[in-house]
Amino acid sequence: MNILLATYWAIPYLGGVWPFMQQLKYGLEQLGHTVDLFGNGTGNPKYHIVNQGRELGKEFVLPILEERLNEKAAPLLHADYWIRFFEMERYCLELSASYFGLGHYDIIHTQDVISTLAMSRVKKKHTALVANIHGSLARELMLMQELNQDSNFQALPAWKYYWALEHYGAGAADVTITSTHWLKNILVQDFAVPEQQFSTFQYGLDADKFWSVCSKGTDVTAPYGKKVIICPARLAQIKGLHFLIPALQLLKQRRSDWVCWIAGDGEKKEELMQQAFAVGIGEDVMFLGQREDVPALLQQADIFVHPSVQDNMPFSVMEAQISGLPAVVSNAGGLPEMVQHEVTGLVSNVGDIDTLASHLEFLLAHDEVRANMGAAARAWGTEHWSIDQMIERYLHVYQRAAAMH
Structure with a gap:
């Protein structure tokens, strides 16, 4: 299979989803699959396919977006700094993915709600979409506001936007994967994502690399x-x-x-x-x-x-x-x-x-x-924490998602 691992987050990076993506890529390639890595740039403002050296600078995309999505045309987009920021990033991701071309991928496997929502809008119909949700942006915002003793955060436009991101992003894939029942329950109970959307199993650890x-x-x-x-x-x-x-x-x-x-x-x-x-x-x-x-x-x-x-x-x-x-x-x-x-x-x-x-x-x-x-x-x-068991489970989900197309 031709597989694209995609994320909104910056890659390569020392933390976050990057080690997971590297580990998954290596395991899948050992079994004969082809895997590309797509994500934000760590230095220059760009989106890129890291392992191919292909990139598209945001300076080529943002002027188009800013002209079309100005304050008059899209007033809600400009209601909050973070809403505008993440929506511009999502549109940049969509345009970059379309520029690179997605038609030859059998599976697109996203790593967050932003890239999942974006890829669901631009992928080809025959391509299956699998999402891994590694955490909750909206819940993290809620916790930070609680720590700062802000009791009115749920009235903020940013909170409503984050809630919508979680709800629609986690539900946009053919299958959504969480590694814990805690996160699945959060998405079902707090963000109204249907329970049948999910498959839950733990990560694995590349013990050979660790040692x-x-x-x-x-x-x-x-x-x-x-x-x-x-x-x-x-x-x-x-x-x-x-x-x-x-x-x-x-x-x-x-x-x-x-x-x-x-x-x-x-x-x-x-x-x-x-x-x-x-x-x-x-x-x-x-x-x-x-x-x-x-x-x-x-x-x-x-x-x-x-x-x-x-x-x-x-x-x-x-x-x-x-x-x-x-x-x-x-x-x-x-x-x-x-x-x-x-x-x-x-x-x-x-x-x-x-x-x-x-x-x-x-x-x-x-x-x-x-x-x-x-x-x-x-x-x-x-x-x-068996890495082989994890890879086997992902392949099973890929096959299940592909059968939906």
């Missing part, structure tokens, strides 16, 4: 006499690290035989660093920046922590589990589907700083329990 990266080692060394708590994450509010810092402050008051490695980058980095120094743990928390050696860092760690506000099925948890680490996580999103409380890790409510600190303290204090949870996590993760 290959791990074998290259790292230049970071665990300090003598200290256990390592590791948190690989994008440094954004949605990842909940602003809860981790005060939890570590509480932990420091009870014991000091630990360090915390935070591996990642993002817009909250400086703020989080200042927060750590302000509460007296600046020397105990190392901000390692964006790393290519996280698999090797995990082998030196003792506890994995992920205090997210919202998450679907993060790869960082998968990597921690096959590394044999107990996971201390929040109950956000799909995390409880990944970590069994008191078996493969410990789960607390989002933002519960006291319990988060207590969970870390408990695992630091009980070596045997920590080792047993880590062993259970390794056994479960090794069996559960």
